[in-house]
Amino acid sequence: MAISFNMPPSVAFLAGQFTADDIIKKTTRCGDLSGVFHDRAAWQTIPPDTPVYEVEMLSSPQGEGELFVGTTHLQPGRVGDEFYMTRGHFHQRREQGEVYFGLRGSGLLLLQNEARKPWLEKVFPGSVHVIPGFTAHRLINTGSDVLSALAVWPSTAGHDYAALERGFALRVLDREGKIFAKEVQNG
Ligand code: PAN
Numbered sequence: 001m002a003i004s005f006n007m008p009p010s011v012a013f014l015a016g017q018f019t020a021d022d023i024i025k026k027t028t029r030c031g032d033l034s035g036v037f038h039d040r041a042a043w044q045t046i047p048p049d050t051p052v053y054e055v056e057m058l059s060s061p062q063g064e065g066e067l068f069v070g071t072t073h074l075q076p077g078r079v080g081d082e083f084y085m086t087r088g089h090f091h092q093r094r095e096q097g098e099v100y101f102g103l104r105g106s107g108l109l110l111l112q113n114e115a116r117k118p119w120l121e122k123v124f125p126g127s128v129h130v131i132p133g134f135t136a137h138r139l140i141n142t143g144s145d146v147l148s149a150l151a152v153w154p155s156t157a158g159h160d161y162a163a164l165e166r167g168f169a170l171r172v173l174d175r176e177g178k179i180f181a182k183e184v185q186n187g
């Protein structure tokens with residue numbers, strides 16, 4: 001039998017870009033993030049078509065035991081005094097975790113359990129983040145370059161955004177050039 005040496009997809013670790021036959025891309029723009037940033041007036045001054053983050057994903061089989069692989073590229077920027085961030089979510093299948101790997105840029109991973117207890121991990125090239133089940137997660141770009149992070153998660157996890165309608169219990173703000181994390185009651 002002739003054994004072939006198959007070429008798998010690849011990722012350029014410094015930039016997080018995939019090379020593969022089939023890549024799915026989704027851009028989230030400022031206008032899509034209504035209610036996410038605390039300063040609504042500042043959010044309204046930004047053109048709604050301004051890209052905030054792009055997710056590129058390998059096209060993978062879906063089903064129990066299958067895995068998704070995707071990179072998030074989060075632009076640097078702020079809405080008022082708040083750094084650009086992803087919407088953030090729990091997984092619909094709450095018990096399912098995820099692993100993030102920092103590839104470029106610098107930022108924070110905001111995590112929060114179901115009792116609204118938040119914590120932060122620094123994201124940098126080479127950082128590894130094991131996100132447990134039952135834990136909401138959001139990337140925040142506190143640097144001046146694009147923040148890229150590679151993620152691997154179960155294809156059956158699903159995204160539950162509605163459970164965070166009150167927002168996360170921490171906001172990460174730029175206070176005169178310093179990164180400041182502020183605890184909040186209601187998003
Ligand atoms: C990531 C996120 C990605 C975008 O792939 O989906 O960073 O963030 P939002 O989904 O919160 O907009 C992931 O955590 N997948 O499960």
Ligand code: ZN
Nearest residue numbers: 091098137153
């Ligand atoms: Zn996730």
